[in-house]
Amino acid sequence: MTRWYGRLPLRSRLAMLVATAVAVAVAASAAACWLITRDRLTQQLDDTLTSVNAADANISKLYASCQGQPQPPFFTTYTVRVITAAGDVCHVPGKAKIPAQRTDLRVAQGQLGKTLYTTQDESGAEMRVFDVPAFDGANRLAVSIATPMDQVTRPLNQLALILLFVAGAGVFGAASAGLWVARAGLKPVDRLTDAVEHIARTEDLAVRIPVDGEDEIARLSRSFNSMTSALAASRDLQQQLIADAGHELRTPLTSLRTNIDLLVRSEQSGRPIPAADRAALLESVKAQMGELAALIGDLQELSRPVRGQAAVEVVALHDIVGSALARARLRGPSLTITADLDPWYVRAEPAGLERAVVNLLDNAAKFSPTGGSVEVRLAGGELTVRDHGPGIPQDELPHVFERFWRSPSARSLPGSGLGLSIVARTAEQAGGAVRLRSADLGGTEAVLTLPGAATPPPETPEMPEPPAPPQREP
Template sequence: MSQEPAGSAPAPATGARPGLKERVAHRYRQLPLRSRLAMLTAVAVAIAVAASAAACWLVTRDRLTEQLDETLSQQAKDIPGQYAEALRAKCNSPLPGDARLQLPTPYTIQIVTADGTVCTSWEKTRIPAQGSDVAVARGQAEEATHTTRSNDGQEMRVVTRAYRGPITDARGNQVAISVASPMAQITDPLSQLALILLIVTGIGVLGAATAGLWVARAGLTPVDRLTEAVEHVARTEDLTIRIPAEGEDEIARLSRSFNSMTAALASSRDLQQQLIADAGHELRTPLTSLRTNIDLLVRSEQSGRQLPPGDKEALLSSVKAQMGELAALIGDLQELSRTPETGPGGAAAVPVVALHDIVDSALRRARLRGPTLDITAELDPWYVRAEPAALERAVVNLLDNAVKFSPEAGAVEVALHKGELRVRDHGPGIPEEELPHVFERFWRSPSARSLPGSGLGLSIVARTAYQAGGTVELRAAAGGGTEALLSLPGAATPPPDLPVG
């Protein structure tokens, strides 16, 4: 039998009912946002009003009590002189327990002896002497102030002062004079004030709740519009919807962000649809030609009528070329659709590569494709942060364009200096009106449509340059031909703490 270690707390029972705090929090989270805002506003105002009311009540109580104490203290000073004869006649002898003073005053006046005996006004109820009163009578204190109850249960405020005069107790000791007044003159106004403050607090809380609900409803109207727009987009996939954004507050910023997001999504969807349509259009021509050639070969085999060797070889060469064209087109499409590989570190995860080595490798491939061309190169060291495969593909595309449009036995000049790669050919050049379109997907110059290619090469170059933080430009070269400029940020030496990719 297993035993629990001593002192361990019992495990909570599975499926135990949540406590009051959890239930209240759950109910609160289920409320609409405007109701929660109104509730929070009402609670905040209730706390503020309650604190203000409590402070007002306490200050009023203290001030009224202070005024009453000052009045009683002054009476305790004045009464012995005003009623000296009466005090002397009645109290200048041993005081009996029921001694009474007939004094025309609204206050309760008592003489307190050192042994705690009191002599009270005739028409007033006796107030038992307290320890502080006796201490004053014995000369241990000059004055005492306190609240107590008379014999009939009435709450009284009492001020006792030492008396220096002809009145003494039976042993000749000095006595003290106590002057008292009912606390009702303070508690009654305070009760009325508390009732008024309670009513005002209730009205304030109700008003705050109403105002909070109104403010929440007015403030959340743009949020409601945003919610409706999001629901509309989710329901209809209509990305043309826009939300009016006025001002510079958080709601306006949120609305502008939503509008920017829907515009970006709409643009992305349009580009996607355009890419699919253009890809389908570009694939249709080689597929049709390929299908025609294959049909001819199949029909020849099925009918037993062999094609002439020359025609059959031409068909097979055409099929091979079209398959290569399809493979190149599919590769270009994959390159355009590929997401850049970045790790958790963002740009820091992209390796540092030697651009001059990549250009040198691409030059070897370009010389194989244009064996009759004079390709010269001047390459200075330059290190950039980019994806090696994508960067090499971009450089190869620039060199392929130069090789493709160069005349037989022409020249191609390549130079890399301070991060700017210049590729210059001596071909027919690009008309000025066509230069703005050269980086568009599937765009091909009318003069180049008979040449092999997918129309995606320069789009890949532009995309790679943008991802590496650089630029690319095509312009007419002096003396004829075209000059391509690829500029990439970097340095002439690699960072010492990073390996070169």
């Protein structure tokens, strides 16, 4: 039964549930109506029987007739009996005979008072009987007044047929209405199903479901539209990432191929390349290999999911900045790098945080002129890296953290265009933020802000948790 029911469409199941509920309600109402009507009709019949005067003249005549005394004929609409204490029964002439019951004898013997009960006459017809105690001098009697029960059963049978017809019509109407309501109510679900099947078949994430109202179906439609929009945006970002990565990889690969072809042709033709040119070619190959390695490392960094809490720990930001400064001084020996670092402890991944700081310093070193200076300051959880380069135009500042975006003036400089994107991602994961702004008197100032404390916490679990960063799609 469960398997058969589970294979039905949802609208059919809803219609069946509605029809079943209505059938139960109608059946209960019909049964209550039938029972109440039966009780009322029976009560009316009993009231009629008990209103008959058992000591009227006709009953006296019946008793006298039962004693063998001649009496003129008399008529009554009821079946009247006289029952003696010994069990003798005398019936009114012309009526069906009702055998004496134990109840009649107990009334005749004085063990019971007035009594109402239902029995059958000799033909099997149901009779409603009312017994009344009586006396004949010193003898106890029971005068029994009876009437057929068809006064009750006939209307009840007619009522049962009417209720059965009404109940059947009600159940059929409820099933039809339930099916119609299910179809109308499930139209948004049908649209959602069609949209899902269309997306699964065509991978077209531009499909949107019309939303009307504020009910659960409307909320589901909005959630589905939001999901498809997010999926479409994620796919667009992935496609853009692949296209940008391919574009960025093409340049160093083309240069590598050209330089290696020159070296291979030189070896195959036996015409050696001058030593200076050969050294320049090898140096170029080495530089392009380094650029490829850096680009692949940046892509791997951006493609990694958000790190879990197991990789996060309390770290000294001033120590990480100090290590990054040592690496930056090696990469830019002609630069003067000054630092003013106050203690600051944050909750972050050490390797990712150091990479972000190194990227900020490398970015400042790349745009600084030869012999220039870079000022680094850490105070109150705010790391400031200021260079004295050409600066960034105001219209380009909103794009500096986009992946693979590079200023037109920096296209000739080495780099993948991913460094600042990695910085922004790391800052978000640590609950902080990063921004670039034009510095006074020229140059650019990068500001990285991270939540933390000036003193290390006594225990790592007591360090306040950073807010959950938004998801960044690769």
